[in-house]
Amino acid sequence: MLKKIAPSVQLSCLTCEARKFAWFQSGTDDQLRVRQSLRTGQYKLAANNYLFMEGDQHHTSYTLKQGWAICYKQLKDGRRQIVHIALPGDFLGYKTDPNAPIDYSVKAVSECMLCSFSEKNINQLLLTDVDLIHRLIAIQTKQSKVCRAKLSYVGQSQAKNKIASFLLDLVTRLQRRGVDVTSNVHLPLSRIDIADAIGVTPVHLGRVSVELSQQGIVECRYNILRVKDFEALKHLADCC
Amino acid sequence: MLKKIAPSVQLSCLTCEARKFAWFQSGTDDQLRVRQSLRTGQYKLAANNYLFMEGDQHHTSYTLKQGWAICYKQLKDGRRQIVHIALPGDFLGYKTDPNAPIDYSVKAVSECMLCSFSEKNINQLLLTDVDLIHRLIAIQTKQSKVCRAKLSYVGQSQAKNKIASFLLDLVTRLQRRGVDVTSNVHLPLSRIDIADAIGVTPVHLGRVSVELSQQGIVECRYNILRVKDFEALKHLADCC
DNA sequence: CGCTATATTGATACAGTTCAAGTTCCGTGG
DNA sequence: CCACGGAACTTGAACTGTATCAATATAGCG
Numbered sequence: 001m002l003k004k005i006a007p008s009v010q011l012s013c014l015t016c017e018a019r020k021f022a023w024f025q026s027g028t029d030d031q032l033r034v035r036q037s038l039r040t041g042q043y044k045l046a047a048n049n050y051l052f053m054e055g056d057q058h059h060t061s062y063t064l065k066q067g068w069a070i071c072y073k074q075l076k077d078g079r080r081q082i083v084h085i086a087l088p089g090d091f092l093g094y095k096t097d098p099n100a101p102i103d104y105s106v107k108a109v110s111e112c113m114l115c116s117f118s119e120k121n122i123n124q125l126l127l128t129d130v131d132l133i134h135r136l137i138a139i140q141t142k143q144s145k146v147c148r149a150k151l152s153y154v155g156q157s158q159a160k161n162k163i164a165s166f167l168l169d170l171v172t173r174l175q176r177r178g179v180d181v182t183s184n185v186h187l188p189l190s191r192i193d194i195a196d197a198i199g200v201t202p203v204h205l206g207r208v209s210v211e212l213s214q215q216g217i218v219e220c221r222y223n224i225l226r227v228k229d230f231e232a233l234k235h236l237a238d239c240c
Numbered sequence: 241m242l243k244k245i246a247p248s249v250q251l252s253c254l255t256c257e258a259r260k261f262a263w264f265q266s267g268t269d270d271q272l273r274v275r276q277s278l279r280t281g282q283y284k285l286a287a288n289n290y291l292f293m294e295g296d297q298h299h300t301s302y303t304l305k306q307g308w309a310i311c312y313k314q315l316k317d318g319r320r321q322i323v324h325i326a327l328p329g330d331f332l333g334y335k336t337d338p339n340a341p342i343d344y345s346v347k348a349v350s351e352c353m354l355c356s357f358s359e360k361n362i363n364q365l366l367l368t369d370v371d372l373i374h375r376l377i378a379i380q381t382k383q384s385k386v387c388r389a390k391l392s393y394v395g396q397s398q399a400k401n402k403i404a405s406f407l408l409d410l411v412t413r414l415q416r417r418g419v420d421v422t423s424n425v426h427l428p429l430s431r432i433d434i435a436d437a438i439g440v441t442p443v444h445l446g447r448v449s450v451e452l453s454q455q456g457i458v459e460c461r462y463n464i465l466r467v468k469d470f471e472a473l474k475h476l477a478d479c480c
Numbered sequence: 481c482g483c484t485a486t487a488t489t490g491a492t493a494c495a496g497t498t499c500a501a502g503t504t505c506c507g508t509g510g
Numbered sequence: 511c512c513a514c515g516g517a518a519c520t521t522g523a524a525c526t527g528t529a530t531c532a533a534t535a536t537a538g539c540g
Contacts, residue, residue: 073388073389073392075392075396075397075478076478079396079397080396081391081392081395081396083388083391083392094381095381096374096377096378096381096382097378103385103388103389104388126373133366133373133377134336136377137336137373137376137377137380138336138337140377140380140381140383140384141334141335141336141380142336143380143384144380144383144384144387145343147384147387147388147391148313148323148343148344148387149313149343150391151321151323151387151390151391151394152313152315152321152323154391154394154395154439155321155394155395155438155439156315156319156320156321156439157315157319158495158496159495159496190517190518190519191518191519192518198395199394199395199396200496200497201496201497201498202518202519203496203497203498203499203519203520203521204495204496204497206519206520206521207496207520207521208496210520210521221519222504222505222506222518222519238315238316398527398528399527399528430485430486430487431486431487432486440528440529441528441529441530442486442487443487443488443489443528443529443530443531444527444528444529446487446488446489447488447489447528448528450488450489461487462486462487462536462537462538
């Protein structure tokens with residue numbers, strides 16, 4: 001599933017598109033070369049395959065370089081809460097306690113390219129590169145912040161506002177990554193994925209999507225997303 | 241509101257009860273003395289007063305030493321999502337970007353004692369004390385993890401299970417702090433607070449609480465919490 | 481003791497779920 | 511290129527959980 005890329009054809013950090021959203025964001029070319037030498041490997045993961053399963057005792061973290069992945073928690077009764085839609089630059093699976101199992105699963109929704117880092121090498125990097133310490137703290141702090149924002153719209157608003165918040169967040173992140181969000185955007189997420197992210201039934205999500213589409217705000221069908229009225233979407237999102 | 245405690249009567253880190261849950265958890269007495277010297281101050285905050293308001297441009301973080309506080313996000317339509325119940329040891333208001341406003345408000349629900357740290361001193365501590373770097377990363381990582389767990393029960397389960405998850409989490413944290421949770425526990429949270437934490441109406445919370453009480457699982461009225469059947473509570477909590 | 485906060489109860493309305501039967505999309509192989 | 515089949519999405523009807531509003535009751539403070 002996780003297919004190692006031969007060292008000779010691995011892509012360099014120096015020209016990495018995802019880097020400005022990733023752990024290695026800052027740094028001179030010289031620093032980057034040192035950092036890259038402590039990258040453990042580069043991998044491909046086909047769509048619908050797992051990077052981690054909740055409960056795994058893994059010892060590797062990954063930077064998502066290309067592709068989309070979903071991070072989710074499974075509930076005993078079969079439901080699932082998607083806690084994060086991972087996009088290029090996201091750092092996945094990092095933990096401080098080597099013996100703690102991971103608390104969420106990560107599954108590729110499109111073909112992914114990933115850079116791996118062993119626990120040992122991460123600690124090595126943290127010892128020698130002060131920038132990376134601060135950046136790692138910043139990443140974790142931001143993650144908490146983003147999660148609080150999610151908690152707040154998932155907990156408090158109703159379906160229409162949840163959809164708006166979810167899509168707006170996603171579109172904003174895509175835009176920062178250079179995607180043209182004024183026309184059709186390819187969205188490799190199913191109805192069920194979106195439903196599990198915002199905490200409603202796929203059926204209900206469908207009904208509300210129809211309303212949003214009829215109101216000329218946003219169309220979201222069969223992996224194509226089109227935002228027709230940004231202002232209205234923003235208004236729905238923060239007027240939970 | 242935030243009342244500074246005179247240096248002569250400030251309490252020491254060496255004997256602090258909350259320390260084992262806090263940033264300064266580890267370290268020898270000598271290290272602690274250095275750390276304490278970079279503590280900016282100690283404060284009292286009366287119940288119902290604010291430590292931060294969402295949007296504030298503050299430059300100080302606090303360790304909650306005594307008391308309870310709630311961290312919440314306000315929504316445009318007047319609703320409120322409580323994102324965290326702060327207990328002794330919790331590190332509040334930390335952020336990496338000095339210019340970013342805080343994304344949640346913090347309000348004391350009982351009288352609180354707090355230790356303050358300026359941005360400058362935090363950075364100073366991080367330069368000289370490697371343990372503190374790792375502990376800060378660990379705190380932020382854990383915060384994300386806890387938030388994901390909340391997101392998952394707030395998003396997916398129904399009221400009865402949400403209450404169970406919320407109370408179980410709280411009781412577990414209190415137990416670790418040495419509270420006897422087999423008898424009556426004092427809970428300085430109103431119905432509205434709990435409702436805003438789990439994402440239901442106070443009225444509905446009341447009705448479901450009656451059911452839980454009739455089933456002999458848990459009683460939670462007028463600031464008194466009593467867990468009567470731990471197993472049943474656990475079962476409700478993870479059988480969302 | 482009375483006042484204000486907070487909590488309970490009741491009736492009604494609505495958002496969201498469930499289950500089941502259609503429909504549309506899209507990749508596959510002929 | 512078209513026909514097929516499975517997956518994804520839509521629609522409908524009945525039901526359930528939760529919200530809302532308003533009235534009553536209880537707790538705790540001055």
